[in-house]
Amino acid sequence: MIVLHHLNKSRSKRIIWLLEELGVEYRIEPYQRDAQSNLAPPELKAIHSLGKSPVIEHNGRVIAESGAITEYLCQQYRPDMIPESGSDDYIDYLQWMHFAESSAILPLLLKMFVEKDGAKMNMLDQYAQVEVAKVMTYFNQRVTAGYLVGGQLTGADIMMSFIVDALHRGGALAMFPNLKAYHDFLAGLEKFQKAEALEAELDKSI
Structure with missing residues (x-):
C-alpha cells in the first residue's frame, strides 16, 4: 500500500494523478494549509523533517520530492512511462x-x-x-x-x-x-x- 501525504493546493496534486494512472492501491493522508500563513501544518514534519508535500510511504521508505517520487513509482509500476534509456x-x-x-x-x-x-x-x-x-x-x-x-x-x-x-x-x-x-x-x-x-x-x- 502506498500512502501519499497530500497538502491541499500543492505539488502533490500531480502525484494523485500519477497514482491513478499507475492503477495501484494507495491511500491519501490529507493536510490543510494554515488559513493565515498559507503554510503546511506542523503535522507534516512528523512524516518528513522538511514538513513539505508530497511525501509518500512505501515498503518502509519515506520518499520526498515530486520528481523523485515520480521516477521511483514509474520505475516500480509503469516503466513504459519512462522512454528507452539513451533515446x-x-x-x-x-x-x-x-x-x-x-x-x-x-x-x-x-x-x-x-x-x-x-x-x-x-x-x-x-x-x-x-x-x-x-x-x-x-x-x-x-x-x-x-x-x-x-x-x-x-x-x-x-x-x-x-x-x-x-x-x-x-x-x-x-x-x-x-x-x-x-x-x-x-x-x-x-x-x-x-x-x-x-x-x-x-x-x-x-
Missing part, C-alpha cells in the same frame, strides 16, 4: 522532468511571492515578470496539444502538469496558446479528471 525521447524526458522544478517553477514562485507581499520592490517584481515571460514562451514554443514526449504519457507530463495548472489558476494561459491547448488536453484525460475531483474533495478550504 532522443529519453533526453527530452529528462529535460522536462528537471525543467518542472528548476527553470519553470522558480519564476512562477517569485511572481506569486511578490504579489502576496504587495510591497514596492526595486527589481524583483520586474525580474519575476521577465523570467516568467521568457521561460513560458520557451515552453509554449516546444509544446503542442498532446503528450510531451514520444506521443505517450510519461513522467514528464506528470511533472509539467503542475506548471500549466499554475498558469491556469493564475489566469495567464491565454497568453500562451500552445500551453492552453496542452492544459486542455490533460484536463480531458479520465485519470487526470479523477485526480482533480479527489483533490477538490479533500480541500477543506474551498
Whole structure:
C-alpha cells in the first residue's frame, strides 16, 4: 500500500494523478494549509523533517520530492512511462522532468511571492515578470496539444502538469496558446479528471 501525504493546493496534486494512472492501491493522508500563513501544518514534519508535500510511504521508505517520487513509482509500476534509456525521447524526458522544478517553477514562485507581499520592490517584481515571460514562451514554443514526449504519457507530463495548472489558476494561459491547448488536453484525460475531483474533495478550504 502506498500512502501519499497530500497538502491541499500543492505539488502533490500531480502525484494523485500519477497514482491513478499507475492503477495501484494507495491511500491519501490529507493536510490543510494554515488559513493565515498559507503554510503546511506542523503535522507534516512528523512524516518528513522538511514538513513539505508530497511525501509518500512505501515498503518502509519515506520518499520526498515530486520528481523523485515520480521516477521511483514509474520505475516500480509503469516503466513504459519512462522512454528507452539513451533515446532522443529519453533526453527530452529528462529535460522536462528537471525543467518542472528548476527553470519553470522558480519564476512562477517569485511572481506569486511578490504579489502576496504587495510591497514596492526595486527589481524583483520586474525580474519575476521577465523570467516568467521568457521561460513560458520557451515552453509554449516546444509544446503542442498532446503528450510531451514520444506521443505517450510519461513522467514528464506528470511533472509539467503542475506548471500549466499554475498558469491556469493564475489566469495567464491565454497568453500562451500552445500551453492552453496542452492544459486542455490533460484536463480531458479520465485519470487526470479523477485526480482533480479527489483533490477538490479533500480541500477543506474551498
